[in-house]
Amino acid sequence: MIVGVVGAGTMGAGIAQLALQAGHEVLLNDLDEAAIARGRDRIASGLDRLVAKGRMDADEAGAALVERLRDAHGLDTLAAEADVVIEAALEDLDLKRTIFRALDSAAPASTLLATNTSALSVTEIASSTQRPERVVGLHFFNPAPVMALIEVVQGELTSAATMQAGLEFSGGLGKTAVTCRDAPGFIVNRVNRPFTLEALRMVDAGQATVESIDSAVEAAGYPMGPFRLMDLVGIDVNLAVARALHEAFDQAPRFRPSPRQEELVAAGRLGRKTGSGFYRYGADGPASGEANHPAGGRGPSGEPLAEADIVERIELAIINEAYRAIGEGVCSPEDADIALKLGAAHPHGPFERAGMLGLRTVVEALARLAASGEMDARERFTVAPALWGMATF
Ligand SMILES: NC(=O)c1ccc[n+]([C@@H]2O[C@H](COP(=O)([O-])OP(=O)(O)OC[C@H]3O[C@@H](n4cnc5c(N)ncnc54)[C@H](O)[C@@H]3O)[C@@H](O)[C@H]2O)c1
Known part of the structure; x- marks a missing residue:
């Protein structure tokens, strides 16, 4: 050929x-x-x-x-x-x-x-x-x-x-x-958006640090935490995708880019390729591991979240987005699972993860987060209609 x-x-x-x-x-x-x-x-x-x-x-x-x-x-x-x-x-x-x-x-x-x-x-x-x-x-x-x-x-x-x-x-x-x-973001770029955006929201709200999120996520079996990943891919590249999806989804708050990303890009701190992003990198290439404050620091106000809560929040938001996508006919649950495992190196697909947690637990946890009063929580965590339809109580 x-x-x-x-x-x-x-x-x-x-x-x-x-x-x-x-x-x-x-x-x-x-x-x-x-x-x-x-x-x-x-x-x-x-x-x-x-x-x-x-x-x-x-x-x-x-x-x-x-x-x-x-x-x-x-x-x-x-x-x-x-x-x-x-x-x-x-x-x-x-x-x-x-x-x-x-x-x-x-x-x-x-x-x-x-x-x-x-x-x-x-x-x-x-x-x-x-x-x-x-x-x-x-x-x-x-x-x-x-x-x-x-x-x-x-x-x-x-x-x-x-x-x-x-x-x-x-x-x-x-x-x-x-x-x-x-449909905007196809499967991976859309369903995996909360992997970085929810992580940024937690830092923005002062509930966790860049380092604590990366180490919690990596301990849960993901090869790289969200901040190390953004530094590797380029914060500018990640921001461009986030902006495109935010526009494509009529500026839905859950897709809003974080001001922290905007500030880093404006300052030319794009990640590994510029030697500095959420972390600083040594002259020889590999990460020095030292976080770059204030980008890496926790805001002053929030109650720190436990490791398990950090991971749960990211995974719940991904599961919910995956249900939104299948509800809109974007793809099958089987293809979404394959896509997230092969395209984003997740240890399990969103539907597999939902099955492990139990749909009832997923719905209840999302409802709790939606009612938390945090910024945009209602829109971010409102249970996707397709998930409501499947969970039995
Ligand atoms: N880089 C990624 O991670 C990635 C992943 C998936 C998809 N994509 C998509 O793939 C496409 C290419 O991305 P990239 O990262 O390889 O970009 P790149 O900037 O590395 O390469 C783009 C190339 O296209 C050439 N080009 C520009 N106008 C052209 C024209 N009219 N005719 C022929 N060549 C032309 C440029 O000279 C350049 O060499 C984009 O649509 C991008 O969104 C990129």
Whole structure:
């Protein structure tokens, strides 16, 4: 199969590498010639790592780079040749619509057109083409060669055959694919939003510190606490997603970004990449572990929460958001569980966790939090209708 990749940055290079690993031919396009060269370098080092680990034969890696990876200097030539095109250019709706218009006019009717958007509407991107039924979201996670999940996103007009093609293509890359409707944040970026936002709310309310939350969450089996995670991903990147979801959900208070994130970003403290975020990082890279006050400090007012309460609050908010998502028909509970485990490295999916806790306990605990009088508690913790419908008393 010939796979066209538009955009040779972080995600495009990772996706191109995966396609080469799966034996496909790859056409790599970018506006910027230098970006294609950088993308090639990134792909080469990704394949080198696989060779070093004994997961790929050195000759095979060399052949993939020389014989199966080609630069594509125009969208029209790429679209004319490729069986599948994956767009991984910048997160900008107008730009993506322009790219899809160009792809649509040059590609044969059978070509599958996919976007790797994280937060834009697949339906709106697809509507720039004459073949919205042949357009799908393939949401890879970063780093694409490593992360096991792909969210296959169904735009309003995406056909069942196109969804099937997206699922098969994803499976052929060795990934686990889940299906979701075209709704803001798809599954992981939406359902996992409370992982960072509830943690920030607790710090903002003076109920816990950055360190106490990270250590409670890590002790509960999550590989990284919310603040260490934000520092790793980039506080600016996390904030951009939080802002996009807040807008997409009509500024619902539960999605409101924290002022603490806004302040850190304004101060240029973006996390590991700038050497300082919620924590400070030593010159050699690894975290020094020293929290950065006042960002890391607890506010003066709140009653400190116990470790178990910290984790419970985050998990309850995630479970509730997961019920909201299935109530809106975004995905199945099974796919939500898979998505959170593979896309966010949670030790259990939200529905599995709800089952462990018992739905009655979940509903009662959420109702208690909703009545706590804390800022926005009513909206944050109001029991999702789909959860009410399932819990028996
Ligand atoms: N980085 C992530 O964690 C992540 C995860 C999932 C999805 N995404 C999405 O993937 C897409 C790419 O993100 P990224 O992190 O790889 O960005 P990036 O900035 O690393 O790469 C984007 C590349 O697109 C190129 N580009 C810009 N306009 C173009 C055009 N008209 N035609 C061809 N190439 C063009 C740029 O030159 C750049 O090389 C975005 O939509 C993003 O939301 C990102």
